[in-house]
Amino acid sequence: MSSLLQLCTQFTTGATSHLPCEHPMGKRLVCPEYSKSGQEVKTYPFVNNDKLFLVCWNFTKGGSLLSTMKPSPISFCYHRPFKQGDKTQLHTHDYLELAYIVEGTFCQRILGKDITFSKGDFYLIDKNCMHQDYLLDQPATVLFFGLSNDIFDEIMVENISAKKMISFLQSALLKQKSLKQYLHFKPIGDVVSQTEACLLSLLTELNLNDAGYRFICKGLLIRIFRLLSTRYEFSLSSEQRRTMNWVMFEEISDYIKGNYATVTIGDLVNTFHFQGDYFNRLIKDRTGLTYSGYVQQIRLAAAEHLLIHSQKSIDEIIETVGYRNKGYFYKIFAEKHGTTPSMLRRNRTSRH
Known part of the structure; x- marks a missing residue:
């Protein structure tokens, strides 16, 4: 078991507080489908007025989803049972979502198309992109990072040194706001260990929520996006x-x-x-x-x-x-x- 997977498991099983299925926080973490035609807009939670937050999902065999959010004033785990093939409600965000598949596979329906992401993959969904998550009865661990528009812009400006590439990556590769698209990143070579070292540090900082962690998290995100733009294949x-x-x-x-x-x-x-x-x-x-x-x-x-x-x-x-x-x-x-x-x-x- 990798160090990153161990920490994710610790987040969702070793928490001091366990929230029941009916807890209001549950809708923030996972909202089961309640309407075939309706759609939900998930708003940025502004956890301590931060520009970045994390949701961790841990699927266990037998139809259970364990989830938590960082940073959080208390260490907690939300437990929700589900049936094979259940989906979350069709939704969009008013922030960008960067997800990483720590273990197993994860399926989403994005813009009406079913996409399967594998261990080591990232995906980036813009705030205008309609999607929903499949809840599958098989072990898997997924990290979802919510990025405010402000921090995303800061990361991109600092991340790309070549001037022509700044404009291109921001408009054509990553934001693509007019097209409402997403990007699927697949690792090339042995980059996963380097990426997970950054993610492990990022999760640790979000969990500790200590003095100066916002600056450290921003630096780690810059490193991660540098890897995404140079060491991953992405869908274009x-x-x-x-x-x-x-x-x-x-x-x-x-x-x-x-x-x-x-x-x-x-x-x-x-x-x-x-x-x-x-x-x-x-x-x-x-x-x-x-x-x-x-x-x-x-x-x-x-x-x-x-x-x-x-x-x-x-x-x-x-x-x-x-x-x-x-x-x-x-x-x-x-x-x-x-x-x-x-x-x-x-x-x-x-x-x-």
């Missing part, structure tokens, strides 16, 4: 995916062109927070070249420009564009231009 239309790839390629290309003499894959990883192989795939898809081939193309173009438009010596130009091995530079230059740097300079400058 083909048009949105193409747009995102072009925007990202332009950002990366601009960075390489501005730092071509010294740029490394490590620099790109540190700047854009994607894994190294992502840059090779993106550049190959857009140019047909490998990363090293693309950098070489930019360096040779810069060398050609300097040969024609500057008075620098060839040795100075070779060093300026990032090469230390002069023999290698002459080799690749001749392969591209079919001549030497001095002959190209003489031929090109004589035409002007």
Whole structure:
């Protein structure tokens, strides 16, 4: 059992107060379907005027749902029995909901379509998105984070360093308010352990509710959204995916062109927070070249420009564009231009 799952279980089984099924708080945590056509708008609870709250659901075998909310003035657990296939009332929120599947699977009907989320998945639902939850008789643990619009905007502005990506991620990827959509995030590689370490710290802070925890929680959310935007696959239309790839390629290309003499894959990883192989795939898809081939193309173009438009010596130009091995530079230059740097300079400058 993971540390995160252990803490979630502790929240819903080791509470000091157990609320009965008819308790008013129950409707806040889970509202069974009471109308096929009606809909409910869940309002932000403003727990201690915070911008973030957590609801934890723990499904047990036999049709029981254990739930709790953090932060809370008391440690409590709400217990509700249900029948296989029961649903919550169709509803929307006036806040954003970010959910994580800690264990098992979880099903929702979102905009009339049934979606199944698996262990390790996230989903983000905008405040205008109509949905309802299926209550299934199988062990599962789900975390729901309620994010106020204020903290979401703060996180996104601080999270994305590339200027073009700020606008794109906010409007096309995450908010999508005009389309009333949701996003389904699936982990790539071994990111789950890193993500759950952040979530474990976040749950601990929400539970302790100690001095300064709001700032710590915001920092942890920034880390989580950074992982979501770089280490997870997320559901986009083909048009949105193409747009995102072009925007990202332009950002990366601009960075390489501005730092071509010294740029490394490590620099790109540190700047854009994607894994190294992502840059090779993106550049190959857009140019047909490998990363090293693309950098070489930019360096040779810069060398050609300097040969024609500057008075620098060839040795100075070779060093300026990032090469230390002069023999290698002459080799690749001749392969591209079919001549030497001095002959190209003489031929090109004589035409002007």
